[in-house]
Amino acid sequence: MADALRVRFSPSPTGYFHVGSARTALFNWLLARQHEGGRFLLRIEDTDEARNRPEWTEMIYSSMTWLGLDWDETYPQSRNVARQVEVAEQLFVAGHAYYCACTAEEVQARNAARGIKTPGYDGHCRDLGLDPGPGRALRFRTPDDGKLTRVDVIRGTTDIDLSTVDDFVLLRANGSPLFVLANAVDDIDDAITHVVRGEDHLSNVEKQILIRRALGVGEPVWAHLPMIVNDKRQKLSKRRDKVALEMYRDDGILPEALRNYLGTLGWAPPGDEEIVPLPTMVSAFRLEDVNSASAAFDVKKLLAFNGHYLRALPREEFVSRSLDWYRTTVLEPMADVVQERGATIPETLSMTDFFLHDAPPIDMASWDKAVARNPQAGALLGAAVEGYSAVAGEDWTAEKLHDLTEEIGSRFDLSLGKAQAPIRVAVTGRSVGPPLFESLVVLGRDRTLARLQRALTRLGSASAPSRSGPSQT
RNA sequence: GGCCCCAUCGUCUAGUGGCCUAGGACACCACCCUCUCAAGGUGGCGGCACGGGUUCGAAUCCCGUUGGGGCUGCCA
Numbered sequence: 001m002a003d004a005l006r007v008r009f010s011p012s013p014t015g016y017f018h019v020g021s022a023r024t025a026l027f028n029w030l031l032a033r034q035h036e037g038g039r040f041l042l043r044i045e046d047t048d049e050a051r052n053r054p055e056w057t058e059m060i061y062s063s064m065t066w067l068g069l070d071w072d073e074t075y076p077q078s079r080n081v082a083r084q085v086e087v088a089e090q091l092f093v094a095g096h097a098y099y100c101a102c103t104a105e106e107v108q109a110r111n112a113a114r115g116i117k118t119p120g121y122d123g124h125c126r127d128l129g130l131d132p133g134p135g136r137a138l139r140f141r142t143p144d145d146g147k148l149t150r151v152d153v154i155r156g157t158t159d160i161d162l163s164t165v166d167d168f169v170l171l172r173a174n175g176s177p178l179f180v181l182a183n184a185v186d187d188i189d190d191a192i193t194h195v196v197r198g199e200d201h202l203s204n205v206e207k208q209i210l211i212r213r214a215l216g217v218g219e220p221v222w223a224h225l226p227m228i229v230n231d232k233r234q235k236l237s238k239r240r241d242k243v244a245l246e247m248y249r250d251d252g253i254l255p256e257a258l259r260n261y262l263g264t265l266g267w268a269p270p271g272d273e274e275i276v277p278l279p280t281m282v283s284a285f286r287l288e289d290v291n292s293a294s295a296a297f298d299v300k301k302l303l304a305f306n307g308h309y310l311r312a313l314p315r316e317e318f319v320s321r322s323l324d325w326y327r328t329t330v331l332e333p334m335a336d337v338v339q340e341r342g343a344t345i346p347e348t349l350s351m352t353d354f355f356l357h358d359a360p361p362i363d364m365a366s367w368d369k370a371v372a373r374n375p376q377a378g379a380l381l382g383a384a385v386e387g388y389s390a391v392a393g394e395d396w397t398a399e400k401l402h403d404l405t406e407e408i409g410s411r412f413d414l415s416l417g418k419a420q421a422p423i424r425v426a427v428t429g430r431s432v433g434p435p436l437f438e439s440l441v442v443l444g445r446d447r448t449l450a451r452l453q454r455a456l457t458r459l460g461s462a463s464a465p466s467r468s469g470p471s472q473t
Numbered sequence: 474g475g476c477c478c479c480a481u482c483g484u485c486u487a488g489u490g491g492c493c494u495a496g497g498a499c500a501c502c503a504c505c506c507u508c509u510c511a512a513g514g515u516g517g518c519g520g521c522a523c524g525g526g527u528u529c530g531a532a533u534c535c536c537g538u539u540g541g542g543g544c545u546g547c548c549a
Contacts, residue, residue, distance in 0.1 A: 012549050048548055104547075119545060120475085137547050155478070164476050172547040179549050203477060203544045226479080233541055261485090264498080268486050272497045291479095291486080294542065298484050301499040311512070 004037035007194045010077070010183065012045040013056030015394065016244035017063035019297065020198060020228045020236055023262040027225060028196050029069045030263075030285040041190055042071035046078045047182050063245050067255050068278070077182050084177040084185045087215065088138055088170045096214040097170055099136040100125040120166045138171035142210060150205050153223040154290050160206045168207055184208040188217050196223045196287065199294070200235065223287050226266045227294040236297060242446070248302070250329050250444070254321075257306035265295040275308050330355045333442045337434045354428040355443060359454060366431035370421040371459060376412050377422040378459055383408045384423050385452045388445065396445045398437040405437070426455030 007028045011021050032040035044060060046052045057076065064071065091097040102124050110122055121139070130136060143162045150158045170181045177185075187195060187208075202224045209219060230241045237243065248258055260275060267290050269276045276284075313321065334352050342348035354360045371377040387404050402416075409419025424436050427448055433439065440448045 010549090014549090045549060100547090139547095150477095158477075161476080166545080169547050174547080176547090178547070183549085198543095199478065200543060201549090204549095224478085227543070229542075231484085235543070264485060266485090268498090270487090272487085274486080274498050293479050295486090296484055298499070301485065304499055307512085 003191075003193065004039060005032065005035040005193050006039045006041065006191055007032050007196060008041035008043050008187070008190060008192050009071075010043040010045045010186075010197075011060050012048070013053060013060060014238075015053075015056050015059065016238065016246060017060060018236070018238075018243050019245055019248070019258075019262065020243070022063070022067060022245050022258070023228060023265055024196065024198055024225055025064060025067070025069055026259060026262050027267075027285070027287070027290070028194075030282055031194060031196065031287060032072075034282050034285060039072045040070075041192070042074040043186060043190075044074070044076045045179065045183070046076050047177060047179055049176075052076075052078065059246075066249060067245070067259055069259075077186060080182070080186055080189070081177055083189065084182045085171065085175065087185045088177065088181060091140065091170065091211070091214055092132070092138060094214065095141070097138050097140050098126060098128075098167075099130040099132050100139045100167075100169075101128075101130060101133075101136050121168075123167055126167065135173050137169050137173045139167040140170050140207070140210060140214075142167050148206050148209060150209070151219075151222065152202070152205070153221055153288050154226075155202075155224060155292050162206075165206055165210070170211075180204055180207050181211065184211045187220065188212065188215065192220050194221045194223060194287070196225065199224045199227050223290070226291055228265055228297050229294045231296055233294065233296065241297075242299070247444070247446070252325055253302065253306050254309050257309040258302065260309070261302045261305045265297070266291045275305060330442065334434060334438065337438045341434060351434045354430070354433070354439070357429075358447075358450075360427075360429035360451070362425070362429040362458075363431070366425045366429070370425045370431055371455065374422060376414070378456065380408065380412055380414075380419060380422055381426060381452055381456050381459070383411065385449060385456065388452070389449055391445065393445060396441060398435075398441050401437040401440055422455075423452065427451045 009021075009025045009028045011017070011025070029040055032038035042060075042064065044057050046057070061074075088097065092099070100121075102121075107121055107124070108119075110124065111119065125139070126141065132138070142165045146162050147159045148162055150160055152158075168180060169178055171177055184207075205222055205224075212219060227235050230236055234240075242248075245258070249255075256278070259278070260281075263269070263276075263281050263285075264274050267285065268274065269281060269284050310318070330352050331349075334355075338348045338351045341351060371381075384405070387408050388401070391400060391404065405420055405423065406416045409416055412419065420436050421431060424433065425431055427436075427443065428439065443451075
């Protein structure tokens with residue numbers, strides 16, 4: 001039997017699962033599953049210690065499972081550091097790498113002094129013959145000239161001028177391996193046959209090829225998937241775009257719908273129908289047919305796909321999955337604060353209904369009292385938007401919001417009780433309800449901010465009825 | 474700045490030199506169905522970025538321009 005296909009998906013733990021990563025995972029998975037004996041490895045790229053949080057790794061597993069993508073093997077990249085360091089030393093001994101004592105500032109200063117505006121390492125320590133030691137990083141000795149041919153199934157062949165490749169770092173000054181090294185070594189040891197990843201990794205192909213050659217190892221098949229971009233055609237980023245798979249899950253997107261939609265980003269099933277069952281995707285997927293142009297993530301189209309899947313559900317399943325969704329995303333998180341506040345189940349359930357509406361219906365009496373006839377409401381809501389948006393995702397807790405709101409209130413000389421009123425109405429539509437901060441936590445940062453913003457807009461348009469000047473003809 | 478990648482309806486795509494008067498999906502519009510709203514059906518709007526080549530023939534091949542994007546870190 002010929003060598004079996006082996007692919008790997010190697011996300012780094014970041015606290016959320018990027019939809020772009022999900023697409024990469026899907027394509028790797030499709031490739032593995034369509035080949036007899038194909039293996040799909042899930043490698044957690046935790047080389048950066050800041051990302052080495054167990055709960056973040058757990059999130060990757062749960063998101064993959066939710067998406068329905070199973071793996072044959074999984075391990076954290078950090079497991080192999082000893083081996084990666086060993087390979088690095090091997091490269092040093094063979095003369096393919098050298099130790100470097102330069103700091104980033106020094107390199108920058110030298111470049112600046114020479115009037116070079118282009119960043120990059122200047123090769124200062126290249127021939128100093130430095131021994132390993134504290135404060136010294138190991139750099140790969142990139143050939144000064146010559147060319148290297150990069151072959152990509154999706155993008156074709158390119159000759160890379162080696163003079164444009166810097167002497168990149170293999171080992172940090174503290175001795176720990178960097179991504180390019182760790183990745184290359186693990187791919188070799190895992191006998192990966194196809195490296196399928198995002199286009200943002202394209203420019204490290206030459207570095208990995210260089211490492212492999214120095215080690216006397218051949219190349220895998222390279223395939224770089226097009227970027228998934230926002231409507232401004234920029235790479236989807238956590239900061240400005242809705243990228244977390246978990247958010248779509250909380251929005252009620254079905255995993256099969258998201259998976260199917262992701263499959264149409266850079267690729268299309270044959271025929272006129274885009275909504276196809278997974279097995280069809282598995283058999284029809286062709287890596288070489290993947291597009292090279294970046295693809296915009298279109299939430300409306302995702303929603304349309306989701307509608308198809310939702311309607312196609314057998315009644316029983318529709319009911320059970322709806323209940324599951326409500327239980328895990330709303331009821332369980334709110335149970336503690338809601339259970340003690342009602343006499344009947346419908347009464348308690350109604351306290352969580354604000355979660356369901358993107359724009360919850362607003363009770364006019366509450367609105368008038370807390371917002372419209374409250375001269376401080378506008379400024380207070382504005383301060384809340386500002387204050388809340390400065391809160392990082394992982395700090396979005398009831399305690400934090402409580403303290404923050406109390407602080408904002410004090411700026412207006414208001415007690416917490418008074419200060420929270422307009423916020424509560426803006427977010428839940430009512431002046432009564434479960435404890436506000438717990439509710440905001442369940443609702444999430446983005447939704448909370450959107451609702452506050454909407455209230456502000458509503459208030460603005462109501463309080464400024466006459467925009468036209470007096471001298472209107 | 475340097476290196477690299479990309480370019481078909483608003484968006485995702487089909488298209489690999491003649492089958493293209495460019496097909497489908499989402500969105501949008503209209504009509505039909507209908508107690509509402511959806512769903513569904515029918516129809517419509519809408520695109521090969523531009524300029525040069527090559528060829529009997531170009532969305533498809535080549536060159537250039539323009540426009541987007543990625544990388545450029547002792548992040549991954």
